[in-house]
Amino acid sequence: MTDHSANPNRWGRIPAWWLDHPELDADGLAVLAALSTYADDMGVCWPSQATLAGKLKRSRPTVNRILGRLEALGLVTIEHRRSASGGRLSCRYRLALTVTDDAGQGARVDSPADSAMDSPCPAASHEQLEPEQNPDTLHRRAGRPRVAGQEPAHARSVAKPAPKPTAEPVDQDWTPSATDRQWAASRFPAVDLDRHAERFVQQCRAHGYRYRDVAAAWRSWLLQDMTRMAQQPAEATGNPANRANRKADARPDAKRSANRPAADAEQRLSAWASVAARLNGQPGAAAGTANPWGVGA
DNA sequence: GTTTGAAACACTTCTTTCCA
DNA sequence: TGGAAAGAAGTGTTTCAAAC
Numbered sequence: 172m173t174d175h176s177a178n179p180n181r182w183g184r185i186p187a188w189w190l191d192h193p194e195l196d197a198d199g200l201a202v203l204a205a206l207s208t209y210a211d212d213m214g215v216c217w218p219s220q221a222t223l224a225g226k227l228k229r230s231r232p233t234v235n236r237i238l239g240r241l242e243a244l245g246l247v248t249i250e251h252r253r254s255a256s257g258g259r260l261s262c263r264y265r266l267a268l269t270v271t272d273d274a275g276q277g278a279r280v281d282s283p284a285d286s287a288m289d290s291p292c293p294a295a296s297h298e299q300l301e302p303e304q305n306p307d308t309l310h311r312r313a314g315r316p317r318v319a320g321q322e323p324a325h326a327r328s329v330a331k332p333a334p335k336p337t338a339e340p341v342d343q344d345w346t347p348s349a350t351d352r353q354w355a356a357s358r359f360p361a362v363d364l365d366r367h368a369e370r371f372v373q374q375c376r377a378h379g380y381r382y383r384d385v386a387a388a389w390r391s392w393l394l395q396d397m398t399r400m401a402q403q404p405a406e407a408t409g410n411p412a413n414r415a416n417r418k419a420d421a422r423p424d425a426k427r428s429a430n431r432p433a434a435d436a437e438q439r440l441s442a443w444a445s446v447a448a449r450l451n452g453q454p455g456a457a458a459g460t461a462n463p464w465g466v467g468a
Numbered sequence: 469g470t471t472t473g474a475a476a477c478a479c480t481t482c483t484t485t486c487c488a
Numbered sequence: 489t490g491g492a493a494a495g496a497a498g499t500g501t502t503t504c505a506a507a508c
Contacts, residue, residue, distance in 0.1 A: 198471095220500065233472060235500070262500080 183207030186268055195244065201227055202237045203246060206264050214266030238264075341372050341385050351386050355393055367393060 184207055189195055205226050209216035224231040241247040248265040347368050355364050371389050
């Protein structure tokens with residue numbers, strides 16, 4: 172990610188649904204806000220606890236406790252890092268920028284509490300992910316011609332909101348269309364598409380996931396599943412021992428459960444699928460990321 | 469009862485110092 | 489010059505007492 176942590180002019184992005192979270196207090200929001208100023212466009216950053224404590228004028232243990240609560244709420248995913256030689260590094264924090272079933276817990280961007288009178292910005296201003304946050308990027312943006320749908324969030328706040336489809340739960344009988352099957356078969360000919368689609372439907376219904384474009388969401392799941400299988404064949408087998416050993420190796424004194432990686436992957440999957448669905452609903456809205464999942468390409 | 473901060477702890481790498 | 493030992497530095501976690 173771009174290292175702009177030392178730049179005092181950096182800024183962060185705070186999803187409105189964080190404010191609607193019933194269990195997120197001021198301290199938690201402060202830590203999330205601090206993290207967001209370090210995070211990249213995917214919400215990933217790795218400031219040390221000491222750094223966060225210094226910025227927030229709190230002690231390091233206090234920040235650590237708040238981070239623990241945020242992780243429990245699903246608002247941030249904490250990954251303990253080790254250097255190549257095994258040394259301990261600061262944790263990597265992944266912010267939950269989009270609403271997932273685990274992290275949302277009743278909080279919705281389109282919360283009933285947010286009437287039109289309470290919303291100074293059009294809903295569309297929540298939608299776009301920023302490619303970068305450093306001032307250099309802002310300057311570049313200011314000097315370059317804009318493509319429709321690529322305006323930064325603060326600029327879009329005064330733009331006319333684009334109509335967006337309503338997110339709907341995945342139908343029990345949903346199956347990929349012929350076009351979707353052709354698309355999937357061309358990329359992953361060895362995959363049992365019916366089985367994958369069935370698992371997708373069951374997972375979505377089990378967690379209450381809602382999508383504006385179910386097909387795009389399924390494509391995103393498929394792409395991510397295949398990527399995971401290619402990168403982590405041992406974990407993809409679902410062998411608990413492998414996951415436990417990997418975690419133990421990464422952090423011997425950890426007390427966290429061994430199934431964290433699976434939960435992390437599930438959360439990321441949901442978030443990415445949600446974003447992919449929205450991007451698919453707004454062609455060319457990837458803001459320079461060139462449609463990272465290739466969905467709808 | 470809850471929240472907070474100080475202190476101590478464990479773990480590792482890196483640097484410095486000493487000695488053969 | 490090279491290896492071993494000691495100390496410093498940086499990280500996250502836990503405990504405990506004080507304040508609210």
